[in-house]
Amino acid sequence: KAGVTQTPRYLIKTRGQQVTLSCSPISGHRSVSWYQQTPGQGLQFLFEYFSETQRNKGNFPGRFSGRQFSNSRSEMNVSTLELGDSALYLCASSPRTGNTIYFGEGSWLTVV
């Protein structure tokens, strides 16, 4: 089985812009969650989707949003980018909520 696939792997954006990151889960996995990883804060939970519904949400501002499609693929969007949004954004999938999650390689976002 192919693993979790995230695109793009690397990107550079300017402050004030917006960005969309994409995640394709492992085949058959219906739960997709997103995490932000920075050296100072570690892995921070953003949100989790199951069957196109957001089931859980972390403590991030409304500039961070996401969605899940009927094929379980997911996107996250960050609007009005700030320098502090520079981070590795990780997507993870699992067969259903609460199971072991498997991570993709992440999307490295640099905001300049």
Next chain:
Amino acid sequence: GESVGLHLPTLSVQEGDNSIINCAYSNSASDYFIWYKQESGKGPQFIIDIRSNMDKRQGQRVTVLLNKTVKHLSLQIAATQPGDSAVYFCAEIISGTYKYIFGTGTRLKVLA
């Protein structure tokens, strides 16, 4: 906020020795725990998990121990190899929340 802590941010171990990475979790309602390994530039990789109805689980060269009395989790790596060099995260899942809480990570350095 809630967090899962690690006692040692960096652990240096001689090649061939055993490594022990510790983790203190905060919520007694957590019923599922996972260890992940993250190599530089990659996403976290699942190593081993344990449910709260167990106190020990063994994998290939790895053993996870769970002490619910003191809310402590450890990962033991036998005969540590250079390829084991990475950052190791523990995660707890609180029953009913489906939300993963990750520790800040411990960097394991294997010395030749």
